[in-house]
Amino acid sequence: MKKIRLIAILVIGVLFFCNALDIFSAPVSENPDSIRQLLTKPYQIKQLLSDSDRLLESGDYEGAISGYKKVIALDSLSFHAWYNQGRASVAIMNDEQALACFTKAVAIEPENLEALNGRGAAYFNLQLYQNAMEDFKRCITLDSQYYVAHYMLGRVWGRLENFKQALISYQFAARINAEPQELWYNIGCVLSYLGRYKDAIEQFDKAMHLNPIYEKYKPDDIWLEKGYALRKLEQFAEAEIYYMKVLELNKNQINENRAVSYYNLACIYSLQKLWERSFESLKQSLEIAPNYALDVQSDEDLRGLINHTIYGKKISVLLGEIKKPSIK
Template identity: 25%
Template sequence: MEFSQNDNNNLPLTKFESMLKTNHVLFFDSEEFENIIHHYLNQGKVALAKKAIKLGLEQHPTSINLKLFKVEIYIFENYLDEADTLLNELYIIDPLNEEIYIQKANIFSKKDEHAKAIDVLKKALEFTEDISDIYSLIGMEHLFLDQFEDAKNYFMKCLEENPEDYSALYNMIYCFDFLEQNENAIEYLNNYLDNKPYCEVAWHQLGKQYFAIKDYTKALAAFDFAIISEDTFVGAYLEKGKVLEKLKRYNDAIESYTISLQLDDPTSFALLRIGFCYEKLGNDDLAVQYFYKTVHEDPLLDKGWIAITKFYNKKKNYQKALYYINKAINIDTENVIYWKLYAQINQRLNFLEEAERGYKKALELGNYEVDTWIARGDILLKLGEPEAAIFNFLQASEFYPENAELEYRLAGLYFLQHETEKGSFHLKNAVRSNPEYAFIIEELFPNVFKKTLVKKLLK
């Protein structure tokens, strides 16, 4: 039983708290103690729950339910051996008590012995009246073991017993998603909705499945039904906005996102998406306004700072773009895309040392695209570091052997270093691979291009 502020059910709670303040010991029956403990645990007030358990057991030392609460606290505080010992004592007294099995399974689960937890929970099925709860617990243990098919089946069994268990519904859909069984999920959800046509959660999940298979028309219909079932369902409006964007109905998407902002506290996601919609509509002023609103709402959302960066980058306002890309990198220092954008912006501003640092960081983080190697090597050449440029291009050629753009650059660099044999080797490779890229030598290495040997090899 839950205590509330407005009814007489909270009298035992008031009496109990009064007793704690005055130190006058008052009597409660065991059921009252159970309700008090349950209330405190739900409120996350563990210290008060422990006091209630202690006083309860002093007044009712044989109460199995109060001792089970003590077990629950032991498990919560990771005193698993103590919990196990007390459970074994309780099992001797009441071997058909389902809660003993549930807590025993909880201990196994805490020890990562999930298969044992499943075995114990299956025994609990023989004694329980709440069979759906046990099915759900078994499903969770299978999830811990990454046994998604088994987990899915138990969540289905749970929903057969209790169609209102939306937690089991979410978990089941998670299994479908992990197993990439979108069509199966759609079939299940449609059957589920035949019996519960106004279940907004099921419509919402159905819409997400249609979205995953890119059937945007059906996804939109599903989210509309979710909204009809519950017109304050913020998640449905957000998902509907995403679908409308895919259908290029940007004004409708803005309307859907705007409704979500009116129903709940503003979310940075909705503000950012509205900004992107205005950008698609060519309304740059409103787009950047919403990008700024996004980072005002959530200053740690790097995607917001990146949106502003790209906006100014597109407008060729590179100074502002650089300012905002630094904001994004400060939030997520391991994002390859950010470092590459940082390098490109610095390169446009002719800040070559910083541009080189950005490309180097992108390579260190695993961005091995050929254009990253080429951009960094060309900058090293401009900075007067031919040895570093050669090393960079040699590394690149391990990933892209016989790439003409790399071979021409290596040839030019080796000729610059007066290593004629190596230069000739790479130039021959380059010409053999793609003679049309010969202009690289003329543009990047004009002095090398004038050499008689080079001209001969190019012909």
Template identity: 25%
Template sequence: MEFSHNDNNNLPLTKFESMLKTNHILFFDSEEFENIIHHYLNQGKIALAKKAIKLGLDQHPTSINLRLFKVEVYVFEDKLVDADTLLNELYSLDPTNEEIYIQKANVLSKKDQHQKAIDVLKKALTLTDDLVDLYSLIGMEYLFLDKYEEAKTYFMKCLEADLQDYSALYNIIYCFEFLNQNEDAISYLNVFLDKNPYCEVAWHQLGKQYMFLKNYEKALTAYDFAIISDDTFVGAYLERGKVLEKLNRYEDAIENYSITLKLDEPTSFALLRIGSCYEKLKNDDLAVQYYYKTVHEDPLLDKGWIAITKFYNKKKNYQKALYYINKAINIDAENVTYWKLYSHINQRLNLFEEAERGFKKTLELGNYELNTWLSRGDLLIKLGEPQAAIYNFEQANEFYPENAEIEYRLAGLYFLLNENEKGKFHLKNGLKYNNEYSFILEELFPKVSNRILVRNLLKQNL
């Protein structure tokens, strides 16, 4: 029995907590202790659960169930040797107790001995008529072993025994998806829905499978049935909105997203999608209103700031785009996408030092895309910092060896500094890797490309 401080069945719990405050020892039968301990464990109140276990065993030292709770706490605290020792004692006292096997499997699972845990749980199946929990535990152990077919089989057994076991249904679909068996998942869900036609979760999952296969019309039908089964199912409206967007039915998509705002607390996802739909409908005023609402609802949602920045960027209102990307960076200075946008916008505004700083920060945050190295290096060239540019491209070379675009830039820089041997080395490399990129020299280093030494090298190799 689960206690609640709001019901009338919590007398043992109230009595127990009163006893703790007064230090007057009161008597409880073993079942009352079990319910009290179960309550505290569910609430995550481990210290109180341990007190209840100790007092319970003081009053009922032979209770196997109370000692099993002690095992559960040992496992929670990673005291696996203590748990094993106690389980062996209990097994000698009651070798047919299924809970002993379950806890033993729990210990083995904690030790990453998942196959042994499965073997123990399969033995427990022979000791009980309550099989659903055991099927679920076995399924989870198979998931730990990445044995998705076997896991799927056991989760299916759960669902056969209890059609309302939606966690088993989710796990089954997870296995199908991991195995790329979307068609099989559709067949399974259709059979399940024949038995349980008003299961909104199954219709929702069916819609997702059709969505994955880009069968948008069938996905739409599945979400329609999910909503018929439960017209307050927020997830179905959200997914239906996504499908309608794919079908370019933006006004219908807005309607579905808007329903979710009335059914539940507004979500930043729904607000963002509504803004995007309005933008596609060329209704800029409403689009930007919803982007504002998105970042107000969830300032940490990067997609909201990115959407509003890109909106102004497309409108060539670079000052406003810069204003919003700066606000985003002030909230999360570790977001790579923000810094990349910051750099591109500053480039558009001819603020090259700020743009270079943005690309540098992007690299410092671990974004080593080739274009980032090239963009930063080109800005350093433009800013008259050839040594810094060389260092940048030498670093890039470590990530992208034998890359012609990097080699031509290094060649131009070394020729610029009159380090002709290094310039020749990199120019020959560039020509060897891809001679079509030789125009880079002329574009970035026009004076260098006109030198006789460079022109002769190009003639010899082109």
């Protein structure tokens, strides 16, 4: 009886094995390329990722994005492809696309700090500050020593004009990494907004001390902010030096930094009752940035110039010309 059962089991096993072979071989006979594609797919994905990464690092962002999209078409759950496509999208300033890519990456790896930070930065660039704050706070929850999240959280608070909270976030960031000059620049700006101008100047000087090249090659922001702090401290001669440095650096350009410099010089000269110099500086500022006319009447530092018997009338004429609609 045992032998009969054993033979029956063997027969059933052989039949099952034969059926399995038929099932496995049927697609191959019908479409032999399907198995070949299945076997070569991992290599294809790996090669596409490698090629796309090289394009990303070389600065060919559009080419990289195209490559990552091909990877995603083969593997929609490729964190690598979604995340790096987000990075490439940031590089070409396509914040909507970056947000979509980083969101996909976060869905695949919810606790990946780089992906969360990338999405937070995309939200920040799109002025979706509450969403950005949530992502940066999530990063800090996952890693309290994650410098970038503290720094970016400070920037979010700054945009929301909560400068005290911004300062707290920047100070946390400074405890983790005190080297980046942009950190001290932003701390200086926050202190300036809080009216702590002497402290602000110290931070601007620290930023330049940490990286003197920053002062040489990208000076405008820090010089303008330091000049403003000096102006508010009524250190007019030194403030004038910084605004003149900006004008000299941009002498062959017409840009907003020139307009800002001329406007602040107009304020400095007005406070010193140097009426002609104040008016000429204001005029040059408005020629570059006519929208600054909206601030002139309400700016206390220009009050003396506006109320001047001669130059007050000239300003009225100047502002009137700016407000006239252009004839096409």
